[in-house]
Every structure is written in C-alpha cells, then in structure tokens.
Amino acid sequence: MTLTDILPSMRRSIADPLLLDAWPLGTRATVDDVVIDGVSLVRLADLCETPCVHTGTAVLPRSGGRPSPVDDATAIVVAVRHVARHSSGALVVQLDARLGAVPAVLGELRLVGRVSTAHDVAVVVGLEDDGPSVAVVDLPADLRAGDLLAVPCPGDVTVGRVRRAASR
Numbered sequence: 001m002t003l004t005d006i007l008p009s010m011r012r013s014i015a016d017p018l019l020l021d022a023w024p025l026g027t028r029a030t031v032d033d034v035v036i037d038g039v040s041l042v043r044l045a046d047l048c049e050t051p052c053v054h055t056g057t058a059v060l061p062r063s064g065g066r067p068s069p070v071d072d073a074t075a076i077v078v079a080v081r082h083v084a085r086h087s088s089g090a091l092v093v094q095l096d097a098r099l100g101a102v103p104a105v106l107g108e109l110r111l112v113g114r115v116s117t118a119h120d121v122a123v124v125v126g127l128e129d130d131g132p133s134v135a136v137v138d139l140p141a142d143l144r145a146g147d148l149l150a151v152p153c154p155g156d157v158t159v160g161r162v163r164r165a166a167s168r
Contacts (some may be wrong), residue, residue, distance in 0.1 A: 008140070009117045013150060022105040022152040023092045024056030024073040034075065034150045041077050041150045043111045050079040050148065051097035053160045058154065075159040077112070080147045084110045091123045093143060097162040099135075100127030106135045113148040116140035127141060 004016050015029035026037035034041045036054055045052055058071035078097040085094050099106070109125070120138040127133040139149075 002153070005120060008119050011115050011117055016110060018107055019105070019152075021059050021061045021155060022073070022108050022153070022154075023059070024054065024075060025059050025065070025067045026056065027075070027152075029110075033112050034110070036075055041075060042148060045077040045079070045113075045148055050077055051095075051159060051164075052077050053157055053159050053162070055156050067140055071154070072156040074153045074155065075107055075150055076102070076157065076162055077148055077150050077154055078162070080145050081151065082145055083143055091121060091139075091141070091143060092126070093139075094126045095149070096164060098128055098164060099125075099162065100133040100153065101161050102153050103155070104151045106137050106151060108135045109139065109151045111140055111143070111147060112150045116142055116164075119141040156158050 002017055004011050004014055015031050018029050024036050028035050036056055039054055044054055052075050053074050055072050055074045058073035060066045060068050060069040078095045080093055081096050082094040084092045118141040121141045122136050123139040125135050125137055
C-alpha cells in the first residue's frame with residue numbers, strides 16, 4: 001500500500017509509483033502521465049488516437065533499472081468506452097482495445113491524462129468485445145468514459161494486436 005492509496009488527495013503532488021521492471025527502460029511517472037524517454041503517453045494518444053503503443057528496451061528484472069540486451073517492453077494506451085455500475089455495486093468498464101490479446105501487466109493499469117483524488121476501488125475491466133474475458137483491477141472510483149489508461153506489456157506488441165475489429 002502506498003501513500004497515494006491511503007491519501008488519494010496526495011496524487012495532486014506525488015505520482016503513483018511504478019513497478020519499473022514492467023515498463024520500458026526510461027519510464028517515469030508524473031502526477032497525470034507516464035513518460036518514456038521523453039515521450040508523454042497522453043500526448044502519444046492525442047497524436048495517434050487510442051489504442052496506441054510505445055515500445056522500448058525492457059528492464060532486467062530486479063536489476064535496479066539495467067537494460068535488457070535482448071528484450072523489449074511495450075506501454076499500451078487505451079481509452080475507457082463505457083463505465084457502468086453492476087447490481088453488486090462494482091464498476092464495470094469497457095475499453096477501446098483488446099487487452100486479452102496480449103500479456104499486459106494489468107496490476108500496473110493506471111489512469112493518465114487527469115489527476116483523480118478518488119479512492120481506488122475494484123473495477124471489472126472487459127478485456128475482449130465478444131467474451132467473458134475480464135480482469136479485476138484497482139482504479140479510481142470516479143473513472144469515466146473518455147479517460148485514458150496506460151498499461152505495460154512484456155515484449156514487442158504491435159497496435160494491431162490490441163486494436164478492435166472495425167464495426168460492421
């Protein structure tokens with residue numbers, strides 16, 4: 001548990017910590033963004049639309065940030081399409097991407113593009129359009145349609161693997 005988990009109002013001045021081993025080399029968190037080697041993921045989503053990806057060198061696990069000589073890591077930015085409250089009271093979120101198609105580190109899923117001072121709650125995230133593939137993650141309780149979420153993924157993930165099929 002982090003300070004921003006206990007006191008979400010601190011998110012206005014302290015960035016939520018990252019698991020650096022999961023993200024590409026050179027990743028740092030700001031209060032409302034994730035920046036990889038100077039590239040803002042919020043700005044990337046603004047330029048490329050979502051879903052979008054940024055791939056870079058992976059970090060060797062438990063190395064203190066040493067680059068992997070052979071592996072890549074990818075950051076994926078997706079948008080929230082729809083948020084609903086289930087009869088159980090849980091938030092249910094649909095994304096504009098197929099995160100079930102990649103080995104995303106869903107425990108690192110984070111809100112970018114705005115600062116939320118709402119407490120985190122368990123959120124059911126739909127990972128696919130046409131199936132029961134879901135994950136339960138902690139995200140701010142005030143999550144809404146249009147919000148951007150960033151998540152790391154091991155390997156070199158192309159946008160085609162996460163992009164939804166065109167509507168018919």
